[in-house]
Amino acid sequence: MQIYLPIAEVSVDAFMLVALGGVVGLMSGLFGVGGGFLITPLLFFIGIPPAIAVATGANQVVASSFSGVLAHLKRKTVDVRMGVVLLIGGIAGSALGVGVFVLLRRWGQVELVVQLSYVVFLGFIGLTMLRESLGALRASRAAAPPRRRLHAHSWVHRLPWKMKFRASGLYISVIPPLLVGLAVGVLAAIMGVGGGFIMVPAMIYLLGMPTKVVIGTSLFQIAAVSAFTTLMHAVSSNTVDIMLAVLLIVGGVIGAQVGTQWGAKLRAEQLRVLLALLVLAVCGKLAFDLVARPDDLYSLARGQG
Amino acid sequence: MTGPDAPARGPWRGAARLALVAALAGAAPAMAQDGASPAAGAQAADTPVPPGPTRTTIPAPRPPAEEVVAGLSQDDVAITTSFDGSQILIYGAVKRQTPIPAGPGLGVIVTVEGPSQPVTVRRKERRAGIWINAEQLEIGAAPDFYVVATSAPLDTLLTPESDTQYRISPALAVRSFAGPVEIEDATAFTEALLRLRTEQGRYRVDEGTVRVVEETLFRADVTLPSNLIEGTYKARILLVRGGRVVDVHRAPIEVRKVGLELWLYRLSLEQPFWYGLMSLAIAMVAGWAASTAFRALRRT
Numbered sequence: 343m344q345i346y347l348p349i350a351e352v353s354v355d356a357f358m359l360v361a362l363g364g365v366v367g368l369m370s371g372l373f374g375v376g377g378g379f380l381i382t383p384l385l386f387f388i389g390i391p392p393a394i395a396v397a398t399g400a401n402q403v404v405a406s407s408f409s410g411v412l413a414h415l416k417r418k419t420v421d422v423r424m425g426v427v428l429l430i431g432g433i434a435g436s437a438l439g440v441g442v443f444v445l446l447r448r449w450g451q452v453e454l455v456v457q458l459s460y461v462v463f464l465g466f467i468g469l470t471m472l473r474e475s476l477g478a479l480r481a482s483r484a485a486a487p488p489r490r491r492l493h494a495h496s497w498v499h500r501l502p503w504k505m506k507f508r509a510s511g512l513y514i515s516v517i518p519p520l521l522v523g524l525a526v527g528v529l530a531a532i533m534g535v536g537g538g539f540i541m542v543p544a545m546i547y548l549l550g551m552p553t554k555v556v557i558g559t560s561l562f563q564i565a566a567v568s569a570f571t572t573l574m575h576a577v578s579s580n581t582v583d584i585m586l587a588v589l590l591i592v593g594g595v596i597g598a599q600v601g602t603q604w605g606a607k608l609r610a611e612q613l614r615v616l617l618a619l620l621v622l623a624v625c626g627k628l629a630f631d632l633v634a635r636p637d638d639l640y641s642l643a644r645g646q647g
Numbered sequence: 648m649t650g651p652d653a654p655a656r657g658p659w660r661g662a663a664r665l666a667l668v669a670a671l672a673g674a675a676p677a678m679a680q681d682g683a684s685p686a687a688g689a690q691a692a693d694t695p696v697p698p699g700p701t702r703t704t705i706p707a708p709r710p711p712a713e714e715v716v717a718g719l720s721q722d723d724v725a726i727t728t729s730f731d732g733s734q735i736l737i738y739g740a741v742k743r744q745t746p747i748p749a750g751p752g753l754g755v756i757v758t759v760e761g762p763s764q765p766v767t768v769r770r771k772e773r774r775a776g777i778w779i780n781a782e783q784l785e786i787g788a789a790p791d792f793y794v795v796a797t798s799a800p801l802d803t804l805l806t807p808e809s810d811t812q813y814r815i816s817p818a819l820a821v822r823s824f825a826g827p828v829e830i831e832d833a834t835a836f837t838e839a840l841l842r843l844r845t846e847q848g849r850y851r852v853d854e855g856t857v858r859v860v861e862e863t864l865f866r867a868d869v870t871l872p873s874n875l876i877e878g879t880y881k882a883r884i885l886l887v888r889g890g891r892v893v894d895v896h897r898a899p900i901e902v903r904k905v906g907l908e909l910w911l912y913r914l915s916l917e918q919p920f921w922y923g924l925m926s927l928a929i930a931m932v933a934g935w936a937a938s939t940a941f942r943a944l945r946r947t
Contacts, residue, residue: 344873346730348904348911353731353873401926409934450769450780458777569927576923580915584926585728591930595937603945632777640839641780643767 349583350394356589358388363402363593370406370594371601372608373617378403378535378568379464381590382456383624392453394583396443397575399534400568401587406598407536407565414558421509421555425562427516428523428541432567435527440574443532447579450643457628459533464625467539468618475614510551510559518549523563530571536564539621713753714742715896717884723901724871724880726908732873735759735900737882738866747862754797754804754887755857757867758815759900761792761849762878768836784836789821791876793850796867798857806890813885813892817841817850848872875902 345356362384370377378399385395414420446452501515522544526537541560545551551559576582605613717739724733737757747753766789772781795815797804805815814820818841844850849872857867869882880900886893904912915922 343729344731345728346726346873346908348908349915351874351876401930404927405930405934407934408931409938412935412938450767450783454777454779569930572926572930573920573923576915576926577919580919582915582923582926584911584915584922584929587926588929588933591933595933599937599941634778635773636771636778638839638843639771639778640836640843641769641771642840642843643769 345585345589347390347583347585349581350390350586352389354388354390354586359586359589360593362388363590364597365593366402366590367406367594367597367599368601368604369597369617369620371598371603372605373601373613377406377594377598378530378537379460379533379539379621380624381594382534383460383628385586386453390583390586392456393443393447393579393581394586396452396456396532396534397572397579397581398583398586398590400530400571400575401582401584402590402594403530403534403536403568404565404572405587405591406594407538407561407568409595409598410561411558411565414561417558418509419555420558420562421507421551422562423505424507424510424512424519424549424551424555425559425566427505427519428526428559428563429566431520431523432527432530432563433570435524435529436531436567436571436574437527438524439528439531440571440578442528443575444578446532454632456533457632459529461625461629461632463529463533463540464621464628467543468621468625470543471614471621472618475611475618479611479615507551510549510555512549512551514549522548523567526563527567527571530564530567531574536568538564712743712745712748713886713888713893715755715884715886715894716740716742717896717898719882719898719900721900722898723903724875725903725905726875726877727905728907730873730875730908732875733871735869735871735882736866737869737884738864739884739896740865741863741886748888751889753859753862754799755859755865755867756798756801756804756815756883756885756887757796757857757869758881758883758885759792759794759869759871760790760820760881760883761902762876762880763788763790764876765789766840768840770836770839784833786821786837786840789840789844791849791878792872792880793817793820793844794853794869795851796853796856796869798855798859798865800854801852804887804890805892809887809890809892813883813895815885817845817852871902877902877904 343356344353345359346353362381366377366381366384369380381402382395382399385399386392390398411420443452446455501517503516504513505516506513522541526541529535529537529540538560541563542556545556545560546553572582717737720736720738721733724735737759741753766786767783768786769780769783771778774781795801795817801810801816810816811819818837821837821840841850857865859865871880880902882898882900884896884898886895903909911922914925
């Protein structure tokens with residue numbers, strides 16, 4: 343069934359979009375990520391203009407992460423205080439990112455920067471995850487894992503403006519969470535992603551938060567930052583296509599719930615290896631596109647450049 | 648999705664029969680096409696692009712030997728949510744006071760042109776191993792959609808001069824540049840625009856698709872693609888004889904978003920903040936509904 347998207351001004355197959363949302367939702371339920379990093383490149387691929395893909399991707403992330411936050415709030419696995427600090431950084435970062443995005447659009451370099459960011463971040467995250475999860479698989483096969491301390495003390499703990507985060511059992515400076523939030527906000531705006539794949543490792547390794555509150559808190563911050571990003575994109579460049587978003591969301595929320603159920607039955611380490619391989623595959627494809635000679639050197643964009 | 652063209656068939660038959668009768672009777676009843684009285688080629692300086700010198704090379708108005716009387720199956724196209732392209736039937740007859748002239752046969756050319764918009768053409772270049780957009784050319788006004796349908800190959804119907812004067816070939820419909828051109832090979836960019844739009848099916852030359860009966864009646868079916876933009880589309884019907892344009896008839900086609908499409912589009916531009924909030928509300932409700940529904944499912 344073809345459907346005409348009012349903002350993107352293209353006609354696409356509605357069922358395909360629902361299916362696309364469903365597949366990405368499945369991934370996000372299985373692996374506990376927002377799925378924005380998959381949906382945005384896929385939208386490019388089916389011919390949605392990049393600016394609209396990024397802004398609408400952010401809207402889809404709101405739906406999937408909001409659903410997750412509700413579940414975690416019920417289980418009390420959200421460090422709201424930490425979430426708010428991350429959020430302050432995140433909103434500043436998002437505003438900055440949307441500004442950068444508008445500039446890039448004017449220069450005609452949106453695609454390049456978005457693709458480059460994807461290659462760099464996906465490559466880094468994919469490799470880290472792969473190494474770590476393969477290590478965990480091997481360790482679980484060998485012997486009991488070595489006892490880890492609650493968290494390691496590092497330079498992070500020597501910064502000023504300390505604050506108590508009771509739910510995480512931390513007493514640390516607010517500067518690192520603010521910076522992490524800022525970085526994720528910028529990414530959210532430029533790449534149309536929630537940034538969970540950056541946030542989760544940063545919370546565990548950089549801030550030393552206990553794993554049980556990490557997912558809930560990161561979802562809290564992602565939902566809020568992508569909501570803000572969506573609003574900013576809608577106001578500053580009118581690039582949110584609500585029709586596109588609804589179709590993706592319908593597929594996405596169903597897929598996410600199914601994925602969560604499947605995920606409970608599979609082994610965590612194996613899942614992480616799979617996710618790492620998936621991330622690396624997307625990264626490889628994008629990197630190849632940047633380096634390989636394009637089919638057509640010319641491209642068109644409506645409007646003044 | 649045959650909805651849009653179903654009503655298109657009706658008027659064709661009725662009007663064609665009427666036109667046939669009119670043509671055979673030799674009479675010239677006013678085929679009341681609002682404001683369509685062919686202006687004797689006086690306004691032949693066909694300038695799709697506003698800036699440009701007005702042409703005065705056309706001879707003084709004298710009733711042409713042959714005039715075109717034409718109608719459209721639709722003069723407005725509504726973009727609904729399920730819009731999947733549209734077909735417009737352009738039909739008509741040749742009105743003449745004298746017998747069919749001897750010599751070269753009659754040709755008919757129909758063009759439909761979408762609204763003009765500025766377009767930026769960018770060229771990628773390899774810098775530091777990766778391909779990035781380097782040079783760009785802004786083209787001040789290029790139609791978003793342009794189709795030419797003819798009754799015979801275009802180069803046999805028209806002399807290059809007439810083609811230039813009336814800007815019929817797609818290449819001639821795209822002509823003006825915005826601002827100073829800082830690039831040496833600007834033609835490579837305009838050629839790229841033509842090539843890409845032709846590949847996308849936005850620019851098309853359909854030779855031999857206009858059917859002409861007895862040098863008097865003609866009909867052309869013009870397909871509009873599904874990815875149309877809004878605006879006033881311009882249809883032109885040109886009568887051609889011996890390489891020269893004998894008469895032109897112009898008619899507008901309004902392409903408008905309607906219903907939900909229109910409402911959302913307007914809202915996103917006029918009330919972007921509320922539009923954004925609405926998008927968020929939908930996302931949140933959907934997220935909440937899905938998790939609630941699945942929790943209920945799991946319990947049962």
